Amino acid sequence: MTEKNSVDFVRQIILDDSESGKHQGRVQTRFPPEPNGYLHIGHAKSICLNFGIAQEFGGKCNLRFDDTNPEKEETEYVDSIMEDVRWLGFEWEGEALFASNYFDQLYQWAVQLIKEGKAYVCELPAEEVSQFRGRWNEPGKNSPFRDRSVDENLELFEKMRSGGFKDGEATLRAKIDMSAKNMYLRDPTLYRVRHAHHHRTGDKWCIYPTYDYTHGQSDSIEKVTHSVCTLEFENHRPLYDWCLDAIGIFHPQQIEFARLNLTHTVMSKRKLLQLVESGLVDSWDDPRMPTISGFRRKGYTPESIRSFCAKIGITKTNSLTEIGLLEQSIREHLNTIAPRRFGILNPIKVVIENYAEGESEERDAINNPQDPDAGTRKIKFGREIYIDREDFMEDPPKKFFRLAPGREVRLRYAYFLTCNEVIKNDAGEVIELRCTYDPATAGGKSPDGRKVKATIHWLNADDAVDAEVRLYEHLLSFENPGDMEEGPDWLKSINPNSRTVLNNAKVEPSLASASVGESFQFERMGYFAVDMDSTAEKLVFNRTVTLKDDWAKTKKMK
RNA sequence: UGACCCAUGGUGUAAUGGUAACACAGCGGAUUUUGAUUCCGUCAUUCUAGGUUCGAGUCCUAGUGGGUCAACCA
Numbered sequence: 001m002t003e004k005n006s007v008d009f010v011r012q013i014i015l016d017d018s019e020s021g022k023h024q025g026r027v028q029t030r031f032p033p034e035p036n037g038y039l040h041i042g043h044a045k046s047i048c049l050n051f052g053i054a055q056e057f058g059g060k061c062n063l064r065f066d067d068t069n070p071e072k073e074e075t076e077y078v079d080s081i082m083e084d085v086r087w088l089g090f091e092w093e094g095e096a097l098f099a100s101n102y103f104d105q106l107y108q109w110a111v112q113l114i115k116e117g118k119a120y121v122c123e124l125p126a127e128e129v130s131q132f133r134g135r136w137n138e139p140g141k142n143s144p145f146r147d148r149s150v151d152e153n154l155e156l157f158e159k160m161r162s163g164g165f166k167d168g169e170a171t172l173r174a175k176i177d178m179s180a181k182n183m184y185l186r187d188p189t190l191y192r193v194r195h196a197h198h199h200r201t202g203d204k205w206c207i208y209p210t211y212d213y214t215h216g217q218s219d220s221i222e223k224v225t226h227s228v229c230t231l232e233f234e235n236h237r238p239l240y241d242w243c244l245d246a247i248g249i250f251h252p253q254q255i256e257f258a259r260l261n262l263t264h265t266v267m268s269k270r271k272l273l274q275l276v277e278s279g280l281v282d283s284w285d286d287p288r289m290p291t292i293s294g295f296r297r298k299g300y301t302p303e304s305i306r307s308f309c310a311k312i313g314i315t316k317t318n319s320l321t322e323i324g325l326l327e328q329s330i331r332e333h334l335n336t337i338a339p340r341r342f343g344i345l346n347p348i349k350v351v352i353e354n355y356a357e358g359e360s361e362e363r364d365a366i367n368n369p370q371d372p373d374a375g376t377r378k379i380k381f382g383r384e385i386y387i388d389r390e391d392f393m394e395d396p397p398k399k400f401f402r403l404a405p406g407r408e409v410r411l412r413y414a415y416f417l418t419c420n421e422v423i424k425n426d427a428g429e430v431i432e433l434r435c436t437y438d439p440a441t442a443g444g445k446s447p448d449g450r451k452v453k454a455t456i457h458w459l460n461a462d463d464a465v466d467a468e469v470r471l472y473e474h475l476l477s478f479e480n481p482g483d484m485e486e487g488p489d490w491l492k493s494i495n496p497n498s499r500t501v502l503n504n505a506k507v508e509p510s511l512a513s514a515s516v517g518e519s520f521q522f523e524r525m526g527y528f529a530v531d532m533d534s535t536a537e538k539l540v541f542n543r544t545v546t547l548k549d550d551w552a553k554t555k556k557m558k
Numbered sequence: 559u560g561a562c563c564c565a566u567g568g569u570g571u572a573a574u575g576g577u578a579a580c581a582c583a584g585c586g587g588a589u590u591u592u593g594a595u596u597c598c599g600u601c602a603u604u605c606u607a608g609g610u611u612c613g614a615g616u617c618c619u620a621g622u623g624g625g626u627c628a629a630c631c632a
Binding site: 171192231311321322457523 | 568593632
């Protein structure tokens with residue numbers, strides 16, 4: 001690996017600030033999720049950035065839940081988010097923080113703004129607020145409540161706080177400029193009335209601050225130096241700055257970067273929620289989901305996700321990253337650490353006619369060619385074995401090198417095998433192959449220098465263990481998620497083959513004791529991880545990712 | 559229709575006014591008891607037009623294309 005001496009633009013800003021002595025060289029960031037859903041791979045990008053910066057600059061990074069909307073937020077999400085951040089390999093300093101911790105302070109600052117004539121209570125209904133806001137090319141109109149006296153505002157704000165208004169009857173608004181080019185500066189809402197139970201503060205409040213009024217002040221309270229967020233908040237920055245300056249407190253710098261988009265993947269939390277609620281996926285951690293917990297369950301490692309995040313970089317350019325880059329990242333990691341095993345996804349029985357009935361032997365197999373320390377294991381070999389249906393063709397095309405009638409292949413670590421006869425059922429399906437082996441080729445070596453074009457994996461029939469194997473494909477049929485239909489019909493874009501369950505798979509006996517989450521390479525088939533549905537009676541594997549497969553490519557071209 | 563932001567191979571990024579590079583993908587080959595891994599080779603890039611400069615991917619202006627914004631969501 002070559003040392004990369006360039007840094008992304010966010011780190012460049014921080015580097016410049018450090019060198020110029022801004023904040024006395026102190027660096028502090030935060031990761032601010034709203035607890036209204038599970039974290040996804042896009043959040044991983046932000047987590048790696050924020051926590052990564054803190055590590056690199058000897059600063060700290062807070063985990064702060066942006067929990068200002070009680071109707072959507074739940075403790076379940078808080079718990080899953082903390083678990084996912086830790087699983088990714090990051091730890092925040094001290095307790096996890098909540099914007100709701102600052103509700104009292106935020107309220108006091110709101111009172112201060114009222115006293116200074118910078119905020120007022122508006123009783124316009126939401127619809128009219130919107131109309132009064134104007135359009136992009138035409139200025140808005142002042143609210144009729146804009147010029148209330150400080151005392152009246154104070155009184156009404158207290159009435160909001162104490163439950164004197166119903167939901168939607170009043171808001172506290174900043175008094176800025178109804179003709180500002182930036183819509184967020186046209187007297188934005190600071191507080192709204194919501195008689196709702198909050199997951200942390202319970203029923204203490206019936207007014208809740210908005211994101212724009214909360215985020216910057218929370219950053220300020222925590223003494224965050226660099227508040228990194230995604231591009232869609234770019235237009236909010238003038239308001240972020242206005243609030244801090246109007247109140248007159250420590251002023252962090254907001255910096256925006258482009259969020260992650262992946263091919264064949266939906267990333268919006270709203271859509272992911274719909275997938276869960278519609279039952280199109282089983283849960284937030286369904287291995288088809290682009291959530292951190294989904295990838296974890298599918299067999300991704302934290303290292304692979306961090307390495308992916310390092311590769312995609314940080315910019316302000318809207319981009320669409322190929323999901324293949326993520327898949328390659330997990331292959332790279334698993335290749336170095338995953339023990340090799342034999343697994344047969346779709347078995348065909350093979351009877352080796354010249355192998356003595358009732359006899360068996362053990363063959364040595366290498367556990368991981370990338371890691372000599374991983375050693376070897378024994379695999380039982382006998383007269384009846386299974387091979388994968390994909391490794392046999394009765395009428396093979398030109399470039400198919402595997403087993404076919406009259407053809408010889410190598411059984412990996414065992415013997416050369418020749419197919420003599422194909423047995424079919426009434427439906428014409430191949431159900432068994434009658435073969436012979438060459439005893440002189442023990443270990444798969446031919447003393448006469450004879451070559452075979454393919455080596456296939458196999459499993460001894462009488463002690464192979466049954467398993468369920470779940471194969472996954474892209475969740476979304478569309479490559480570009482932007483191309484799919486708007487509205488509820490977008491659910492039709494879900495790939496109907498996103499999951500295939502194989503009930504008849506066979507694996508090595510040693511796998512019976514594998515524990516949930518363990519990863520293996522089933523040789524020639526891909527990487528597989530033990531699913532949490534696995535029991536002593538029934539092993540369940542998720543395919544994490546296929547191996548790169550040139551044969552699959554040429555097959556497709558044909 | 560206004561404001562703000564963005565624009566480098568197919569994709570993602572680097573080049574900090576001085577030889578346009580890296581990764582992934584693709585293609586070809588070598589090695590291989592995994593059609594994997596590894597290795598080698600190869601294809602292909604500065605949106606357009608002006609300007610500043612000895613010199614522009616980089617700075618300026620305009621255009622074009624894309625994104626965001628008219629929630630009491632974040």
